[in-house]
Amino acid sequence: MNVLEASGLHTFYGKSHILHGVGLEVREGEIVTLLGRNGAGKTTTMRSLMGLTPAREGSIRVLGQDTTKWSPYRVAALGVGFVPEGRRVFANLSVDENLRVPLERPGPWTIARVYELFPRLQERRASKGRQLSGGEQEMLSIARALLLNPKLLMLDEPSQGLAPLIVKQVFEVIAQMRKQGMSVLLVEQNVRAAVEIADRAYVLENGAIAYEGPAAEFGRDEERVRALAGASAESWDAIDS
Numbered sequence: 001m002n003v004l005e006a007s008g009l010h011t012f013y014g015k016s017h018i019l020h021g022v023g024l025e026v027r028e029g030e031i032v033t034l035l036g037r038n039g040a041g042k043t044t045t046m047r048s049l050m051g052l053t054p055a056r057e058g059s060i061r062v063l064g065q066d067t068t069k070w071s072p073y074r075v076a077a078l079g080v081g082f083v084p085e086g087r088r089v090f091a092n093l094s095v096d097e098n099l100r101v102p103l104e105r106p107g108p109w110t111i112a113r114v115y116e117l118f119p120r121l122q123e124r125r126a127s128k129g130r131q132l133s134g135g136e137q138e139m140l141s142i143a144r145a146l147l148l149n150p151k152l153l154m155l156d157e158p159s160q161g162l163a164p165l166i167v168k169q170v171f172e173v174i175a176q177m178r179k180q181g182m183s184v185l186l187v188e189q190n191v192r193a194a195v196e197i198a199d200r201a202y203v204l205e206n207g208a209i210a211y212e213g214p215a216a217e218f219g220r221d222e223e224r225v226r227a228l229a230g231a232s233a234e235s236w237d238a239i240d241s
């Protein structure tokens with residue numbers, strides 16, 4: 001079954017026409033990565049899927065329901081977790097308090113289980129959000145989204161600004177989530193890490209899908225990666241290595 005199906009999305013910010021007929025799907029238990037240069041429309045796509053910046057045209061189905069006109073709250077309640085870019089943890093609350101803020105939806109993920117997945121958070125459970133490193137904040141953001149027991153988790157650039165070792169840990173966690181049957185839609189600048197972990201890739205160019213296919217196949221085509229994913233020097237070196 002498709003967890004997510006979107007087609008023909010047209011999204012605007014005021015008069016700026018940003019998405020030009022974007023369509024994508026995520027199947028059950030699949031990791032799908034959404035790549036593209038800066039400004040290609042990746043974040044806007046996620047915001048439209050979530051109902052935060054509603055598409056003016058097009059349709060969205062989540063778990064078989066037509067969510068096109070739904071509020072973000074309803075989409076989340078149906079089972080879509082969204083971890084936006086830039087990690088929004090509560091700076092003045094401890095790790096433990098941050099984890100108790102989300103409304104828990106019943107399911108396999110409990111506070112005890114997220115601590116098992118992120119032992120580092122358990123060690124730091126009494127520390128305030130503002131005392132955490134970037135990597136710890138990212139883990140906390142993901143942990144909070146997991147407590148909603150989503151069927152689909154959408155992550156916007158989870159590796160941004162993190163040291164390579166921490167990126168590796170975050171991606172290991174994403175791989176473990178798939179083992180639990182969760183579907184993931186992953187926006188990434190780190191092309192190498194994304195194509196390694198993902199089953200399929202979509203690449204956006206100027207607000208339209210320019211590539212759709214197996215992630216590994218996309219990652220092997222050096223020229224296409226350069227042209228479409230705008231791989232930064234850093235991520236390109238990583239692909240070469």
Ligand SMILES: Nc1ncnc2c1ncn2[C@@H]1O[C@H](COP(=O)(O)OP(=O)(O)OP(=O)(O)O)[C@@H](O)[C@H]1O
Pocket residue numbers: 013016018036037038039040041042043044045
């Ligand atoms: N709130 C906004 N108002 C007007 N234009 C916006 C707004 N947010 C984004 N844009 C524009 O929409 C386009 C797509 O932006 P978006 O953030 O979706 O791209 P992205 O692929 O996620 O890029 P990045 O990697 O830089 O986050 C860009 O041209 C951007 O300038």
